[in-house]
Amino acid sequence: MRQTEGEILQDQYKQFPDEKFVGGYRMRQPYLLLRDLDLIKTVMVKDFDSFHDRRFPVDEKAMPLSAHVFNLKGRRWRALRAKMTPAFTSGKTRLMFQLMSDCGHALSRHLDAPAARGDAMEMREMLAQFATDVIGSCALGLQMHAMDDPDSEFRRVGRAVFEPTAANMARRLTLLFFPPLARALGLSFEGRRITDFFTRAVREMVRFREEEGVQRHDFIDLLLQLKRHGSVQEDKEAAGEDAQLLANAVHSGDDIQMTDNLLAAQVFVFFIAGFETSSTASSFALYEMALNPDVQERLRDEVDEAMADNGGHLTYDAIQNMRYLDMVWNESLRKYPPGNNLVRVVTRDYKMPGSDVQLPKGLWVNIPVMAIHHDPKYYPDPQRFDPERFSEEEKAKRPHYAFLPFGEGPRICIGMRFGILQGKLGLAMLLSKYRFSPCARTKVPLRFDPKSLVTASDDGIWLKIEAR
Numbered sequence: 001m002r003q004t005e006g007e008i009l010q011d012q013y014k015q016f017p018d019e020k021f022v023g024g025y026r027m028r029q030p031y032l033l034l035r036d037l038d039l040i041k042t043v044m045v046k047d048f049d050s051f052h053d054r055r056f057p058v059d060e061k062a063m064p065l066s067a068h069v070f071n072l073k074g075r076r077w078r079a080l081r082a083k084m085t086p087a088f089t090s091g092k093t094r095l096m097f098q099l100m101s102d103c104g105h106a107l108s109r110h111l112d113a114p115a116a117r118g119d120a121m122e123m124r125e126m127l128a129q130f131a132t133d134v135i136g137s138c139a140l141g142l143q144m145h146a147m148d149d150p151d152s153e154f155r156r157v158g159r160a161v162f163e164p165t166a167a168n169m170a171r172r173l174t175l176l177f178f179p180p181l182a183r184a185l186g187l188s189f190e191g192r193r194i195t196d197f198f199t200r201a202v203r204e205m206v207r208f209r210e211e212e213g214v215q216r217h218d219f220i221d222l223l224l225q226l227k228r229h230g231s232v233q234e235d236k237e238a239a240g241e242d243a244q245l246l247a248n249a250v251h252s253g254d255d256i257q258m259t260d261n262l263l264a265a266q267v268f269v270f271f272i273a274g275f276e277t278s279s280t281a282s283s284f285a286l287y288e289m290a291l292n293p294d295v296q297e298r299l300r301d302e303v304d305e306a307m308a309d310n311g312g313h314l315t316y317d318a319i320q321n322m323r324y325l326d327m328v329w330n331e332s333l334r335k336y337p338p339g340n341n342l343v344r345v346v347t348r349d350y351k352m353p354g355s356d357v358q359l360p361k362g363l364w365v366n367i368p369v370m371a372i373h374h375d376p377k378y379y380p381d382p383q384r385f386d387p388e389r390f391s392e393e394e395k396a397k398r399p400h401y402a403f404l405p406f407g408e409g410p411r412i413c414i415g416m417r418f419g420i421l422q423g424k425l426g427l428a429m430l431l432s433k434y435r436f437s438p439c440a441r442t443k444v445p446l447r448f449d450p451k452s453l454v455t456a457s458d459d460g461i462w463l464k465i466e467a468r
């Protein structure tokens with residue numbers, strides 16, 4: 001395989017410019033590719049009840065870590081999503097800011113020596129270590145020390161899950177395309193070693209918290225609230241975006257018991273969904289800023305100003321209020337969406353609106369995010385990195401569904417606020433202290449790694465780092 005799934009679908013998307021949707025096969029599995037943004041809205045939101053599932057199999061007994069909110073299906077997904085949503089409001093994210101910020105300071109400390117020497121560094125790995133520490137601290141309440149020790153246990157687990165090895169690929173392709181065979185062989189997405197490591201680590205953590213009565217503003221604490229009381233304490237005032245987030249999480253009416261295994265599965269998905277996505281996103285933003293020094297300077301000016309206004313610190317509100325940071329971050333997610341293809345499964349036979357085409361239950365539906373984000377109809381000269389595309393004026397000219405880095409509808413990324421805060425904080429902290437420029441190993445243009453689960457360059461992101 002020499003192209004990513006996103007690139008294969010992008011070719012097909014370009015091949016049929018006049019169609020609203022196109023059919024195809026992958027390893028003899030039929031699928032539908034959506035091109036039309038109104039149809040995408042119909043599938044993701046309006047007729048969501050006919051498209052509510054994803055494609056990875058779930059088996060709570062044989063593969064305990066598979067029963068997480070990303071994978072779960074139907075009523076069980078709905079019940080869990082509704083219960084977990086209050087853990088992801090901006091109120092809760094704000095409480096985690098200090099934990100995140102501490103990891104940011106550790107990142108800066110770690111880079112001081114190489115920056116003083118003007119070294120070339122692989123920034124994706126650096127940011128993955130930062131993200132591992134953040135998610136470890138905020139999800140598990142652990143000091144992971146991935147930055148002090150790149151071979152720490154959790155960084156090794158994270159690497160093992162995402163490493164595009166032949167074994168990982170073979171296991172996942174079997175799970176996707178031959179689920180009965182995967183079941184017979186006892187395969188899981190992450191592999192037996194990681195299942196055992198993770199369930200044990202979370203079980204020990206839960207026991208420690210329960211016995212010692214330890215409380216921390218992190219996800220384990222919120223999941224333990226769910227286990228004990230059946231719900232997470234909601235914020236006193238949920239306004240704006242949060243009200244929308246909570247309103248989207250309609251309960252299925254089913255009861256869901258938060259067992260230790262179910263709790264471990266949720267922590268596992270926060271870990272894997274949380275660190276690779278935000279670290280690749282931030283490293284692509286750094287890459288583009290190294291190639292576009294005017295953008296880097298303008299953003300650094302904004303960061304300096306925000307710090308000067310806040311006694312030399314980067315606060316939660318300062319990050320939220322930085323307009324240009326938001327534009328740079330979004331343009332980077334546009335050009336390099338970590339999830340380059342979103343999938344829904346048809347959950348009951350469905351007639352496509354405006355046509356005679358009937359979609360059978362079980363069919364996979366692809367929403368080709370990479371292709372849409374590079375369609376010149378929405379983004380003229382799509383290879384150009386131009387944060388101005390995300391000024392309020394330019395955004396208002398585009399259809400909402402032309403920008404889908406976190407998906408949309410009831411299955412939109414539950415950790416979006418957390419991921420954005422972490423990514424932006426990392427960038428702001430780095431720019432406040434260092435300058436980034438291309439080095440001999442910087443690849444222009446980048447090539448994507450076809451074996452990677454998320455959009456990632458095939459040789460990391462090499463940049464020269466210097467103290468300001």
Ligand code: HEM
Binds near residue numbers: 277416419
């Ligand atoms: C820049 C960072 C991130 C990006 C770009 C991202 C992207 C996405 C995307 C594209 C989806 C699929 C949405 C859909 O199908 O409509 C998703 C789902 C999900 N994400 Fe994220 N994500 C990020 C960070 C996080 C973090 C930090 C967490 C957890 C702490 C997280 C947890 C999840 C979960 C649990 C789901 C499944 C939600 C459901 O099906 O109900 N993500 N994410």
